[in-house]
Amino acid sequence: xxxxxQSPRHEVTEMGQEVTLRCKPISGHDYLFWYRQTMMRGLxxxxxxxxxxxxxxxxxxxxxxxxxxxxxxxxxLKIQPSEPRDSAVxxxxxxxxxxxxxxxxxxxxxxLVL
Amino acid sequence: xxxxxxxxxxxxxxxxxxxxxxxxxxxxxSSLQWxxxxxxxxxxxxxxxxxxxxxxxxxxxxxxxxxxxxDSSLHITAAQPGDTGLYLCxxxxxxxxxxxxxxxxSVLx
Numbered sequence: 048x049x050x051x052x053q054s055p056r057h058e059v060t061e062m063g064q065e066v067t068l069r070c071k072p073i074s075g076h077d078y079l080f081w082y083r084q085t086m087m088r089g090l091x092x093x094x095x096x097x098x099x100x101x102x103x104x105x106x107x108x109x110x111x112x113x114x115x116x117x118x119x120x121x122x123x124l125k126i127q128p129s130e131p132r133d134s135a136v137x138x139x140x141x142x143x144x145x146x147x148x149x150x151x152x153x154x155x156x157x158x159l160v161l
Numbered sequence: 162x163x164x165x166x167x168x169x170x171x172x173x174x175x176x177x178x179x180x181x182x183x184x185x186x187x188x189x190x191s192s193l194q195w196x197x198x199x200x201x202x203x204x205x206x207x208x209x210x211x212x213x214x215x216x217x218x219x220x221x222x223x224x225x226x227x228x229x230x231x232d233s234s235l236h237i238t239a240a241q242p243g244d245t246g247l248y249l250c251x252x253x254x255x256x257x258x259x260x261x262x263x264x265x266x267s268v269l270x
Contacts, residue, residue: 051203078255089262090204090249102256138203148192148253152203 051153053139059159065127068137068156071120076143080150081114081124084136096122129160163188163252165261173267174240181236182264184250189230191254198247198263209253240268 052071060066072079080095094104099116107114111130116122126133136157140150164187174180184193192211196204208217210226210233217224221244223236237244245268250261 080258090260092258092260095258140203142255148194148209148255149206150204150258152205154201155203 051139051141051151053137053153053156055156056154057157057159059161060129061161062130063128064160065125066129066133066158066160068124068139068158070122070124070139070153072122072139072141073143073151074120076141076151077119078142079116079122080140080142081122082138082140084138084155085134090138093124129158131160134158134160163257163259165250165252165259167248167250167261167264169264170262171265171267173269176241176268176270177239179236179238180240180266181234182248182266184233184235184261186231186252190226190233190252191257192252193226193230193233194251194253195224195233195235196249196251196260198249200246204247204249237266240266242268242270244268 054069077098081093082090083093084090093106094114095102096116112126114124136155138152138155140152142150166185168183192209194209195207197207198204208224213228213230215226221238225234247263247265249263252259
């Protein structure tokens with residue numbers, strides 16, 4: 048299996064622009080998580096889905112952030128408009144099958160908002 | 162809300178030394194997980210422990226879960242440069258994955 052795939056790996060944008068991060072979970076996994084990691088705040092859970100349905104979005108910082116999962120093999124995290132404080136590494140992770148406790152992380156998207 | 166603390170925050174040692182890092186929770190763990198994150202990569206699961214007092218070994222790594230299931234330690238024997246990374250503990254409940262802030266380990270050759 049190819050593992051969790053994220054794109055792009057790096058994104059540099061200017062304040063006010065829209066940013067879309069993409070994730071393809073491991074086939075057959077029924078949970079998908081979006082995290083944000085910074086040196087100051089560590090790894091923060093933003094939102095997670097179960098069977099494509101958002102279950103808990105309490106970690107989404109504000110209305111500028113939105114996430115969708117239109118099908119079992121694709122999810123997006125959108126920031127509109129972006130701000131410099133959104134600069135971080137964004138990870139997607141999936142869980143499923145018999146290993147319900149193991150999260151498989153993607154390589155992350157490193158976002159820099161100027 | 163469950164809060165996890167890890168210590169030390171940073172650790173820099175020479176190759177061949179032993180070390181121990183710690184994880185403490187404000188509440189009982191559902192199950193405790195240790196992940197290692199190498200630079201530029203996502204975290205990778207090392208081990209899951211469930212039972213209080215449980216000890217698991219993974220080559221040179223020894224994981225211990227406290228009897229009360231609120232704390233854990235990770236001991237590395239004869240550290241190698243390949244052990245360098247961020248070590249994260251987490252509660253492995255799928256409905257409530259919570260990560261600690263991590264211990265950033267650097268093993269110098």
